[in-house]
Structures are given as structure tokens and as C-alpha cells.
Amino acid sequence: MxxxxxxxxxxxxxxxxxxxxxxxxxxxxxxxxxxxxxxxxxxxxxxxxxxxxxxxxxQPLVLDTLRYALPPLPEPDPERSTRENLAKALNAFSDVLAGRTLIPGIEFIVDVLREPELRALFADRIVAPRLEHIEAILHEGVQGGEFAPDALHPLAARTGPALILQTYLLTGQPPGPQEIDLILDTVLQGTTTSTP
Structure with missing residues (x-):
């Protein structure tokens, strides 16, 4: 030993x-x-x-372990629409909750959130970069004319992950591709400037 x-x-x-x-x-x-x-x-x-x-x-070991276990955020594909790149980002979030990565799954995440200090660090070092990633994709959509500026409302980046989490909590299953599409419709409601 x-x-x-x-x-x-x-x-x-x-x-x-x-x-x-x-x-x-x-x-x-x-x-x-x-x-x-x-x-x-x-x-x-x-x-x-x-x-x-x-x-x-x-505590610091667990945070480093999470960073190790989480797959890299999917880079936006310039050949795809911004909506498709958002779908990739939301699917990556869904994979974490569903236990399709090295992270043990939603039960572990809920356990982590019970510890106030760890929750704050988890939000700052794990969640925040992912929300910033979604915000960057939304910015790209606005700059490219795919979305109206309303797509950048303060809760836009949080809405998709929140709806994915709610789906998992209510059904015990992560949302499938059709549900991700509906979630994107909700996030982007009234902001699309071009036909899909």
C-alpha cells in the first residue's frame, strides 16, 4: 500500500x-x-x-476529475448552420446528464450540488464555460444574420440546458433529436430571421 x-x-x-x-x-x-x-x-x-x-x-481533486472526464466542447462547424451547431452543444450537455460520458450521471451531479462550496466551484469552472460556449454560438448566429438580436437575451444560453435537465428529471430519459429540435424552437422563438 x-x-x-x-x-x-x-x-x-x-x-x-x-x-x-x-x-x-x-x-x-x-x-x-x-x-x-x-x-x-x-x-x-x-x-x-x-x-x-x-x-x-x-474537493479540488473532484473538480480536476470532472475536467478530465468531460469531453471537449464540440467546436462549431463553419459548414453547418448556427442552429445545427447549437444542437451539437445541447446534445453534448444531454450526454453528460445521461451518463454517456465518464461522468457518473445526473445522480452524481445532484449530489455535488448539495455541497455549497463545491456547487459554486462547479458552476464557475464547469458550467460557466459551457454557457459561454452556447452564448458564442448565439452571437455568431446574430452576426451572420441567421438570428435576430433577441436571440441574445440574458437567459438564452441557460434555457436549452434547463429544458434538457427538466426533460430528464420528468421522464428519466435524456431528450432525443426531435425533442432537442423543440427545445431549440423554444430558445430561438421569434428570433429567426431566415427560413430554416
């Missing part, structure tokens, strides 16, 4: 990868409340010292 028992076994990014995977497995098994640095170290096959050299506690 001690690191010195097998020095040089794994180092650098290889060890960090093992720790991130162990953290995700521990979160899925025990939730954030039951998460411990000792449990993560045991599952990763390393010592606690390896964790504490990199992270002062479980």
Missing part, C-alpha cells in the same frame, strides 16, 4: 489518469459524501501521499 513498496510503478500523467479513474469509480459507488482520499488511493493502487502531493483535499 505504501508508495515506497513499488517505487516508479506509475508516475506523471499515467498515475494521474489512474487517480482520476479511481475517483470517478468511487463517486459512482459512494457518492461525494462517501468519497475519501484513502478510498481513492486504494482503488488507484497507490498511497495517499501521491494524492496529497497534487491535491490538498477531495
Amino acid at each position: 505504501a508508495e515506497s513498496a513499488n517505487p516508479g510503478r506509475r508516475r506523471g500523467t499515467e498515475l494521474e489518469h489512474a487517480i482520476y479513474v479511481a475517483t470517478l469509480d468511487e463517486l459512482a459507488a459512494n457518492g461525494y459524501g462517501g468519497l475519501s482520499m484513502e478510498g481513492i488511493a486504494t482503488r488507484a493502487g497507490t498511497g495517499k501521499a501521491a494524492l496529497y502531493r497534487r491535491w490538498p483535499g477531495k
Whole structure:
């Protein structure tokens, strides 16, 4: 169990990868409340010292693990319409809630939101960049003349993810392509300047 028992076994990014995977497995098994640095170290096959050299506690480790586990945001495709690029961004959000990424799924996210400090960090470092990504796509649509300026109302970027979350909470299933289309109709209602 001690690191010195097998020095040089794994180092650098290889060890960090093992720790991130162990953290995700521990979160899925025990939730954030039951998460411990000792449990993560045991599952990763390393010592606690390896964790504490990199992270002062479980909170920053979980945040780094989320960044590791979340797939990159889909880059807008210049060959597609802005609406299609928005659909890609919303589908990426839906995949996270549905557990189609390395993130354990919505149960874990709800668990995280119970911790006020972690919730604030999660909102700032994980959610905010994704909302900014959606806002950037909306800006592009307005600048390109596809959407009217009304598309940039203050809650526009939040509306799509909120409706996806609501669909999941009400049905237990992420929205399919047709529902994503309806969500986009809601987000863009009255803002389209050209025919689809």
C-alpha cells in the first residue's frame, strides 16, 4: 500500500489518469459524501501521499476529475448552420446528464450540488464555460444574420440546458433529436430571421 513498496510503478500523467479513474469509480459507488482520499488511493493502487502531493483535499481533486472526464466542447462547424451547431452543444450537455460520458450521471451531479462550496466551484469552472460556449454560438448566429438580436437575451444560453435537465428529471430519459429540435424552437422563438 505504501508508495515506497513499488517505487516508479506509475508516475506523471499515467498515475494521474489512474487517480482520476479511481475517483470517478468511487463517486459512482459512494457518492461525494462517501468519497475519501484513502478510498481513492486504494482503488488507484497507490498511497495517499501521491494524492496529497497534487491535491490538498477531495474537493479540488473532484473538480480536476470532472475536467478530465468531460469531453471537449464540440467546436462549431463553419459548414453547418448556427442552429445545427447549437444542437451539437445541447446534445453534448444531454450526454453528460445521461451518463454517456465518464461522468457518473445526473445522480452524481445532484449530489455535488448539495455541497455549497463545491456547487459554486462547479458552476464557475464547469458550467460557466459551457454557457459561454452556447452564448458564442448565439452571437455568431446574430452576426451572420441567421438570428435576430433577441436571440441574445440574458437567459438564452441557460434555457436549452434547463429544458434538457427538466426533460430528464420528468421522464428519466435524456431528450432525443426531435425533442432537442423543440427545445431549440423554444430558445430561438421569434428570433429567426431566415427560413430554416
